[in-house]
Amino acid sequence: TVNTETHGFQAEVKQLLKLMIHSLYSNKEIFLRELVSNAADAADKLRFKALSDNSLYEDDGELRVRVTFDKTARTITIADNGIGMSREDVISHLGTIARSGTSEFFDNLSGDQAKDSQLIGQFGVGFYSGFIVADMMTVNTRAAGAAADQAVQWESEGEGDYRLADITKESRGTEIILHLREGEDDLLDAWKLRQIVNKYSDHISIPVEMWKEEQPESDGPDGEKTPAVPGEWESITRASALWTLSKNELKDEEYNEFYKHIAHDFEDPLTWSHNRVEGKQEYTSLLYIPARAPFDMWNREKEHGLKLYVRRVFIMDDAEQFMPTYLRFVKGVLDSNDLPLNVSREILQDNKITTSLRTACTKRVLTMLERMSKNEDEKYLKFWNEFGQALKEGPAEDMANKEKIASLLRFSSTSVGGPAQEVGFGKYIENMPEGQDKIYYITADNYTTAVNSAYLEIFKKKGIEVLLLTDRIDEWLLSHLTDFDGKQLVSVTKGDLDLGELDDEDAKKAKEEATEEFASFLERAKSTLGEKVADVRLTHRLTETPSCVVTNEDGMSSQMIKLMESAGQ
Numbered sequence: 001t002v003n004t005e006t007h008g009f010q011a012e013v014k015q016l017l018k019l020m021i022h023s024l025y026s027n028k029e030i031f032l033r034e035l036v037s038n039a040a041d042a043a044d045k046l047r048f049k050a051l052s053d054n055s056l057y058e059d060d061g062e063l064r065v066r067v068t069f070d071k072t073a074r075t076i077t078i079a080d081n082g083i084g085m086s087r088e089d090v091i092s093h094l095g096t097i098a099r100s101g102t103s104e105f106f107d108n109l110s111g112d113q114a115k116d117s118q119l120i121g122q123f124g125v126g127f128y129s130g131f132i133v134a135d136m137m138t139v140n141t142r143a144a145g146a147a148a149d150q151a152v153q154w155e156s157e158g159e160g161d162y163r164l165a166d167i168t169k170e171s172r173g174t175e176i177i178l179h180l181r182e183g184e185d186d187l188l189d190a191w192k193l194r195q196i197v198n199k200y201s202d203h204i205s206i207p208v209e210m211w212k213e214e215q216p217e218s219d220g221p222d223g224e225k226t227p228a229v230p231g232e233w234e235s236i237t238r239a240s241a242l243w244t245l246s247k248n249e250l251k252d253e254e255y256n257e258f259y260k261h262i263a264h265d266f267e268d269p270l271t272w273s274h275n276r277v278e279g280k281q282e283y284t285s286l287l288y289i290p291a292r293a294p295f296d297m298w299n300r301e302k303e304h305g306l307k308l309y310v311r312r313v314f315i316m317d318d319a320e321q322f323m324p325t326y327l328r329f330v331k332g333v334l335d336s337n338d339l340p341l342n343v344s345r346e347i348l349q350d351n352k353i354t355t356s357l358r359t360a361c362t363k364r365v366l367t368m369l370e371r372m373s374k375n376e377d378e379k380y381l382k383f384w385n386e387f388g389q390a391l392k393e394g395p396a397e398d399m400a401n402k403e404k405i406a407s408l409l410r411f412s413s414t415s416v417g418g419p420a421q422e423v424g425f426g427k428y429i430e431n432m433p434e435g436q437d438k439i440y441y442i443t444a445d446n447y448t449t450a451v452n453s454a455y456l457e458i459f460k461k462k463g464i465e466v467l468l469l470t471d472r473i474d475e476w477l478l479s480h481l482t483d484f485d486g487k488q489l490v491s492v493t494k495g496d497l498d499l500g501e502l503d504d505e506d507a508k509k510a511k512e513e514a515t516e517e518f519a520s521f522l523e524r525a526k527s528t529l530g531e532k533v534a535d536v537r538l539t540h541r542l543t544e545t546p547s548c549v550v551t552n553e554d555g556m557s558s559q560m561i562k563l564m565e566s567a568g569q
């Protein structure tokens, strides 16, 4: 090796390495899943690139990954003939984490190992997970199309830095050598490795091969010699793209493991929907809802979208054209028979097939959520707590599905004895007393403020439920959602509250009398407050608090005013 140089890891990589080794140790087998998953990704990328340059295959078009081990050297090697990496690739992929918000993420970890291990998992530990079992990793890699002497070696103990050197590598692709830590020798076993591969990687798109030892000549049962069988590479996985199989051939665990491969996630998904469509339009979609929101879900610019295939050929990751932004948490695969193989992001932008696929995929997700919300209460609330904030962007973004999305929203409510967001418009309407024809809500900075608001007094007295909207995005949501199922959404802080038929006759009469009685007081109050108020009115909405400030019917709500003020408007 020549031209050796030492590079420091990016600070976040160092943090990740330190945390990961401890918190993921109980699940150490996943290192193999991650490395095999990367090999499959590398094969997909090569196939795609070779569509326009067949010479990249270099007479070696049978893409596969091989797992071997060496008991004496105490190493495990994962070798693929995929796309490989150049020196620049190695530096940017195996030394940094390119995701905004990463350092904040690490700063916010609790230090509680069980909790953090879940979080680190969803962060996608990938390549670095090799260090759970290895105290040194060597990567030899050559990019497809590069000359043999243009290969690179990366080597690191997984602490502060790594070394890079120029090497010669005859075969294309990447070879990862794990030098096992003390005490990991149980992994140096063909049966064990095979078991791990079968468990986690049965459905990646390329075969995983292991070396089958030669069988020496042996004595058969009838005294005749059975000839020796030479050793050979043997595929130990199904290697069938999972989504191409039919649902009834597949077990839940297989869906779960496939999800972890494509989503780079560590936890099982919450649910999925797998569909093959034939006819005018032909495609297969496999859409997953993760169990946990990514730490940077707030980031609408974050890469998201589906893994796009055209007739089984991988085309691109994060094809965002098939999912609206408010569903950016959905992971999955879309395999189209109608798009051209040479499709690019630009072509996808402005394409009739794209539009109809997007409409179809959106509908699938909404239907999947609807079904969950109806049949699996607990699961749905788990979903809501993770992704509700994103879904609340829906009514503004997706007019066509507004009502459907609205029916999926959940809020805190005066009918729930705590801040849990459990009540949807549907349930609210079911619980309305006779005579109520509006949906009442209040917006506030937080649950405590909302639930203790004086505005709620009359509603409490009359036993009318009020939705408590306390998320930042709620005002935005309400500016795009004014009614549900024909019922107007009404803020309890606005204007002259008209409770319609809910106001009884006695109350109306009492109000008229009071208006007369307090006329001169109101005059005095108005002249004292002067320009600070638009009007001073008698109200029946309070039962305990003497007075409150309300906003005009068509004016901004008090929460919106506060929001504008805090933004310096």
Ligand code: ADP
Binding pocket: 034, 038, 039, 041, 042, 080, 082, 083, 084, 085, 093, 094, 124, 125, 126, 127, 128, 174, 264
């Ligand atoms: P992820 O797979 O989520 O992108 P990883 O940590 O698993 O993250 O891998 C980081 C990057 O390193 C990959 O995105 C890829 O660019 C590169 N890489 C890792 N393994 C291989 C491989 N076997 N062949 C080519 N590139 C690889």
Ligand code: MG
Binding pocket: 034, 037, 038, 126, 127, 264
């Ligand atoms: Mg990976």
